[in-house]
Amino acid sequence: MVMTASLKAQDPIPPASTIRMEKRPFAPVAIPTDLGAHGATVNTRRGETIALAFDGNEAVFVVRSGTLMLTVTLPHGLRQVVSLFYPGDLFRSAFAPSDAGATLSVVRPGEVLRMRWSAFSELASSDPETTDYMSSAIARQNASQAIHMAAVGRFDCQQRMATLLLELALRTGSPSSCGGLIFDVPLSRRDMADYLGLNADTLSRTMSRLRSSGLLSHPDRHRALVPDIADLAKLTPAARSLMALHGQSTAEMSPFTTV
């Protein structure tokens, strides 16, 4: 069966309605309860590196709480933080390129579920809930990665910074008592810079500028307070996309919570 017709989409930027289908594609699917029984729960500590292999086997990691970071280090000391994994995210060790100095490490402590890929894929083939969870987690993460790609490839320093802050705020932020959103900034300047493809010095300067313009303040190290999230959103062209992706989820995702 070969069909060439009716394939074209004239609109270079399809309206949102074309993309949103029966179900909202990015509606989070809860981590299946069963998964806990098949994998080991690991308490992660800040800064810790998590081995990608598990007894020499490929592994799967499901973030229950906290945040992980995938880093790649290429020759000449070129380091790139490829992606961040938040609660509900799934990572398979084969997602990391070999021969590229890939490391998975903890930026925010929490609980991670770990199991062999073989065990996970077997479970997925028998349990539709797990299959659904996996598909939707991977889809959401890929979409998120696309935005990140655009930010690193096309945004200027301030836009990238704003994008990261908005991402953190949307994912891990909670309303503060004095209005605004408060959230952890668990990454060091260097990690943030490597995530955004920037120099750490430049990033620090940009951060200072944001702080002095009142968009942001630091109640303490590793935390940030954004008085008005809308002001921050104005600074990044990716605001709408980020909201669409993870606007709704504010709470940590536990295996027993259906969001």
Added chain:
Amino acid sequence: MVMTASLKAQDPIPPASTIRMEKRPFAPVAIPTDLGAHGATVNTRRGETIALAFDGNEAVFVVRSGTLMLTVTLPHGLRQVVSLFYPGDLFRSAFAPSDAGATLSVVRPGEVLRMRWSAFSELASSDPETTDYMSSAIARQNASQAIHMAAVGRFDCQQRMATLLLELALRTGSPSSCGGLIFDVPLSRRDMADYLGLNADTLSRTMSRLRSSGLLSHPDRHRALVPDIADLAKLTPAARSLMALHGQSTAEMSPFTTV
């Protein structure tokens, strides 16, 4: 069951042996033959835009031959080519972020298999071959994306250019009669620039420099000849990783070929 111990990996850059497991993680899995019966084969034409939705439903695309391109366009005309899809690659419309002006378009004509996501996922749940194919394709593509991320985030202009050329050479190149590798360069300068997070002018200049240094020549528009691929590889820090990822596959992947 909670275990905190034996989780750390001391080595920031784990040796290749840690990553390569029972099976080579990136060994290509052939496109299942069954897939052809469940989806429509679409002949794609250069420049054509492929609708992400299929009768209002989410869709899956499997590249049999040719090359596709996923582009994101954010406000202010910021355009980023997020990834390229080569034969054997799989794309699901939910991988594209909504509200981000995502388009899937054809850069190299060929055959694409298209079906509803619902149909595909149903097939995957009953046919292990399809499940395996999907998992491995997604893993390979994620790994590839990680390299791309590092290139855009950290490489200078020449390194990015060399990375793209090497990627194209490894994926679609064939030995030329006069020695060296010959391959299609189906992307326009602007598309290449948007893929690499560069300005088209800058890219053109860099290309000219590579050409005048004899690393590369253009037998005709949209084709490139690299006399010595090793020389090109020396220019990019991602050479080893790219080789590891898709060093072996030179031929187009057909649904009837087991590579």
Added chain:
DNA sequence: CGGAGCGTTGAACGACCTCAAAAGGTGTGG
């Protein structure tokens, strides 16, 4: 012929990087 689109090239500018120095934080041992 005229126009649109793509690719190339040059000159000038500016955003980000590099390098260096100082300030601030954290952890350890006395």
Added chain:
DNA sequence: CCACACCTTTTGAGGTCGTTCAACGCTCCG
């Protein structure tokens, strides 16, 4: 509790690489 070493962060001054803008050539097509 302090002293010390060590690391991260900040900030400045200067340099660089990529961008911007504009002009020109080429090809395709009406």
